[in-house]
Amino acid sequence: MxxxxxxxxxxxxxxxxxxxxxxxxxxxxxxxxxxxxxxxxxxxxxxxxxxxxxxxxxxxxxxxxxxxxxxxxxxxxxxxxxxxxxxIIAPQKERPVPVILISIDTLRADHLHCYGYERSTSANIDSLARDGVLFERVYAPSSWTLPSHVSLLTSLYCFNHQVETGLDRLSPELTTLADIFRKKGYYCAAFTGGGFLSTVYGYSRGFDLYRDDLGGVFQQEGAAQVARATLDWLRQNKELPFFLFIHTYQPHSPYACPYPYKARFLPENPKWGHLDLIGYLGGKQGIFKPLPQEERENIIALYDGEILYTDEVLIGRLLAALKELGLYERSMIIVTSDHGEEFYEHQSWGHGQDLYEESLRVPLIIKFPDGSPSAKRIRQPVRLIDIFPTIVDFLKLKTSDFLASLDGETLWPLVQGKKQSGRESLAELAGNILNSHLPRRTALFSQGKKLIINEEFSPEALKFFSFPPPDLPRLELFNLNRDPQERENLATQEPEVVRQFLRRLEELYQAARRLEKKKARLTRRLKEELRALGYLK
The missing domain is CATH 2.60.310 (Hemocyanin; Chain: A, domain 2)
Structure with missing residues (x-):
């Protein structure tokens, strides 16, 4: 026991x-x-x-x-x-597959070397990709932490799980990935950075152990703290059938990881050797502030240093420990993120205000047990919500009827080389999250095109910001195959495509689940963490 x-x-x-x-x-x-x-x-x-x-x-x-x-x-x-x-642990005739799901907060796919980035930020993630499957175009369901992680662990779009603001809590009516593993006899453990991964939001349901006190946003060595706790647990529980969820905020601003990582990509005599970006901008009200190109490059170099640090002290140490313990080959290991990060590509900094590609495109690498298949790349667009059903389908934990009740779809047929119809992807941002004064945003991606619906800023909201937000049209339509940077708005040129997208959105919302919304009670510690993140005053 x-x-x-x-x-x-x-x-x-x-x-x-x-x-x-x-x-x-x-x-x-x-x-x-x-x-x-x-x-x-x-x-x-x-x-x-x-x-x-x-x-x-x-x-x-x-x-x-x-x-x-x-x-x-x-x-x-x-x-x-x-x-x-x-x-109580009983002897088992067969050894179930260990499953390790890693979420690296605020990690853009296009800043990993294995996704084509020119800087060598991710040697260990690259190594894992060579042993597994890399999905080239993966979409998050939101551009901030809370709703995106709930979607990851429930395989539901935001409008279906209804955890859309910082005051919402996971409904007990919903089934989580940990719920399924626990019912199948797995020991479920989580090591997270807290904040929007706090137990306050209901994440701990289904877990036998849930840590939300490791390496918060303002911890310079947050990834190392998560790694130490995780590896200690692994060494004590290596014989158990386990589902392990790991989360770190390390790449999230502020950028202050230890030397030499933080200096690896900086030019000579940079303006900043470390930086709290949101603090420098004057809080959330300064996210639309333009900065000189030299400062932008400095910020990006610091961000890349955070990725490098995370790759070495968390991913590298974890993979080495799994190999040392004899767990690597037979484990299913998934690396992903909840959202990306904006570096003023569309006139704003950070995340949680827009639904452009830099905010929604995240990495997804899956190493299957015994390394088969390996070194495979899949170009078809997929979604964060597809991870849950992929794990469940591959391990045959639930029936096809259950899988059909999820918004996500299993990726296992794609991995096997079977053809599937294209997947649509929906992303959402609720309005005025924790008094952010930001309006609602909705995006639907399908067949290489993407429609974004922009609600207007209220006059009161506009007064909040120290620099005016960009003047966006109500509707934006992009052909991502021809225009991946989302520069040419085709909404007025292709009205029929816009109407098709709007009709599809209406169908999705009409079929939404009807749940009793649960509110989270913010603890004093959580309020301090959210204040540090810039969400509370």
């Missing part, structure tokens, strides 16, 4: 010198006999510490048919001590 234990906070009043520990005890009762399986004393956390936990393992005779396990704690009054999800 595996379990965790810990203490969330010390008591309000200082305990006496003899009461600075909590005793944890597990008693096995079989018929009239009792036996202590586990006993440990754990010191109270120091002032300011939020949690002090540890993972343990005990065994008991498999021949016992009926037993009772008693979990006891003794300590100072007012101490919040707890046990973490005890799991």
């Amino acid at each position: 595996k379990f965790g234990l810990g203490i969330a906070s010390p008591p309000v009043e200082s305990p006496s010198s003899s009461e600075k520990e909590v005793a944890f005890r597990i008693i096995l009762q079989a018929k009239a006999r009792k036996k202590t399986l586990f006993f440990r004393r754990v010191a109270l956390p120091q002032a300011g510490e939020t949690v002090n936990f540890d993972f343990q393992e005990v065994t008991f005779p498999a021949e016992l048919k009926e037993v009772k396990l008693i979990f006891q704690t003794e300590g100072p009054e007012g101490t919040a001590s707890f046990w973490i999800n005890p799991i």
Whole structure:
């Protein structure tokens, strides 16, 4: 049996010198006999510490048919001590495929070397691509963290899962990827940077362990923190059937990773050796501020340094550890992102305000067990929401009826070389997310063309920004095959195509799921994190 234990906070009043520990005890009762399986004393956390936990393992005779396990704690009054999800592990005839899903926040596909980028930012991701399948055109369902990750873990468009603002929470009516794995006997663990991956939003459902306290946005070595916690867990649980979800904010602004990574792509005498971009712009109200080309290049060089750092300290160390533990060959490993990043290609910085290619195009690399197929590239456009059904289909975890209920479609037939009809892709941004003063945006991609619907800024919203936003038309239509930079708006030239897109959007929204919206209660820690991200004042 595996379990965790810990203490969330010390008591309000200082305990006496003899009461600075909590005793944890597990008693096995079989018929009239009792036996202590586990006993440990754990010191109270120091002032300011939020949690002090540890993972343990005990065994008991498999021949016992009926037993009772008693979990006891003794300590100072007012101490919040707890046990973490005890799991009884039975011997298995077959070893299920380990599954590792990695989300690198704010990672543009076109800034990875394996996607054609001129800089060598991603040697380890490139290596994984050589051992697996690289999807060249992958679309996220939104251009900011919360709704995009919920879509990743539910295979639903934003309008169907309805987690569209910073105050929405995942509905208990929905099935997550972790729910499925757990019901199939997998141990489910997550190591994340918190913020919009906080348990407040319901992400922890289905997970046996969910960490949201690792390497937040303002941590210079966030990816390394995630790597250390992940590798420690892997070494302790390598024999288990597991689903592992890993997330880091490392490439997200501010750009301040350790030397020499942050300096790798900088010119001589750069203006900035590190930078909080949103802070420099004066907060969210400055995202439309034009900057000189030299400063733009400096910013991009810093961003690329963050990718390089993430690739080496997280992806590189993870892949090396998997090989060392004998897990690499038989694992299914997926690397992707939730959205991209804008560097003023369309007159704005950051993400979460537009639905252009630089915001929505993300990487997707899947290494299948035993490395087959390998070094394969798929050009057909696919979506972030297709990852969930691909995993479920490949491992045969659910029926075709269940897969049909998802918005995403399995990629396994494409990987096998079977022809499929083109996939449409929908992306959305709700209006005024956490008082951002940004209007709603909707984009639909199909057959090489993309329609963007731009709601107007209200007069009050326009007053919020220190530099005016670009004056965008209500409708934008782009032929991405001929115009991948989205420079020529064809909406007035191709009105029938626009009407077809609008009719399709209406069909999608009419078929939307009807869920009771759940609101998230923002904790003090989460409010501080969102304030640091620039979403709260």
